[in-house]
Amino acid sequence: MRTQVAIIGSGPSGLLLGQLLHDAGIDTVILERKSRDYVLARIRAGVLEQGTVGLLDKVGAGSRLHAEGLPHDGFDLLFGGQRHRIALDRLTGGRHVTIYGQTEMTRDLMDLRAAQGGKTVFEAGDVALHDFDGASPYVTFRTGGVTQRLDCDFIAGCDGYHGVSRASVSESALTILERVYPFGWLGILADVPPVSHELIYARSGRGFALCSMRSGTRSRYYVQCGQDERVDDWTDARFWDELRRRLDPETAEALVTGPSIEKSIAPLRSFVAEPIRFGRLFLAGDAAHIVPPTGAKGLNLAASDVHYLSEAMIEHFIEGSPAGLDGYSAKALARIWKAERFSWWLTSLMHQFPENGPFAQRMQQAELDYLVSSDHAMAALAENYVGLPY
Ligand code: RFL
Ligand code: PHB
Secondary structure, eight states: OBOSEEEEOOSHHHHHHHHHHHHTTOOEEEEOSSOHHHHHHOOOOOEEOHHHHHHHHHTTOOHHHHHHOEEESOEEEEETTEEEEEOHHHHHTSOOEEEOOHHHHHHHHHHHHHHTTOEEETTOEEEEEEOTTSSSOEEEEEETTEEEEEEOSEEEEOOOTTOHHHHTSOGGGOEEEEEEEEEEEEEEEESSOOSSSSOEEEOOTTOOEEEEESSSSOEEEEEEEETTOOGGGOOHHHHHHHHHHTSOHHHHHHOOOOOEEEEEEEEEEEEEEEOOEETTEEEOGGGTEEOOGGGOOHHHHHHHHHHHHHHHHHHHHHHOOOHHHHHHHHHHHHHHHHHHHHHHHHHHHHSOOTTOOHHHHHHHHHHHHHHHHOHHHHHHHHHHHHOOOO
């Protein structure tokens, strides 16, 4: 088998890259380790920047998003028992974010790819990357009990944090920069109306909490939890009780609870691999970097990476110029680091850290007090939240 770009991973970055290249007449094959149903059952991100929505529109995958997605032009910070609104539209000159589940976006992109006859191999086992340092890279994988070989011009490693692509690069060629936080997020999804029509990011003495949603009838809530906690120890009743205690009395009173339809714990880390190009292998999305979810940046960074990467590949295939590919790593990393900084900052501001004593607590409180009293400070938060320009 031969293709121009072998894409490893059928998450948002692999699928969006496949579409952007397809629209430029560039052939791709996606190799995905899991089944389609498995990928579509993963509950992840929910907040899309306008830039991400713009890319989905560009490839023709935006119609359901515009019909069902919820445009949000603000969110609340809750601390000291009070809610403070961050008016994204006023602070950023009319920009907003869109609430639309990553699961739905993935489904839209998969359906579009299938309708256009794009090739995806699901349940591709033992994916291995070969000779990406040379001129003729190829990928081997197992499907239906048979080992196959896929020759290509380039390999796009879009296979997430635990994927094979970054792991195929020699350790000496990679610099890893990382911060692991001493807590996780316990999240639940429930078919209950959201407690508020906008998101609430809450700091409390018991830890961080987030009130989010997927629609007018489906809510997504998170509470900060210990690093080593087990989902099985969290009954729904315990979760709702803990969430209530981290909210102000009025919001806690308004909270509608119900049985969870998904419950999981995600560890929090900041992680960047540098560089993100190795000969004919290019990393994008979670394969290259992880942000803690506090800033809602992970999926949006995956989108900006593949925007840069698709432009670079189009420049190579259509104009015959290597300049875009040569500049990809530096260009993408410049935006990645800004999102890393924002996510780290918001995480540091809103969570309880086991090592924080009274001094650090007062610093968090003072910074939050300052933040909501200053339009300049709120504008800096808002412009990062809606997404920095590409
Ligand atoms: P993905 O989505 O992990 O997809 C990678 C795909 O590669 C496949 N794969 C392999 N395929 C073949 N061979 C192998 N050896 C393979 N190894 C792996 C996997 O099966 C998978 O299908 O990476 P991608 O495409 O880079 O997308 C990144 C995003 O998924 C991620 O950044 C976001 O979900 C992060 N995130 C959020 N981002 C936001 O922008 N806004 C949010 O509100 C937000 N909330 C979140 C989040 C992530 C969370 N969790 C669970 C980590 C909330 C949570 C709780
Ligand atoms: C979500 O709805 O899953 C979500 C929203 C905002 C975040 C993180 C996760 O910052």
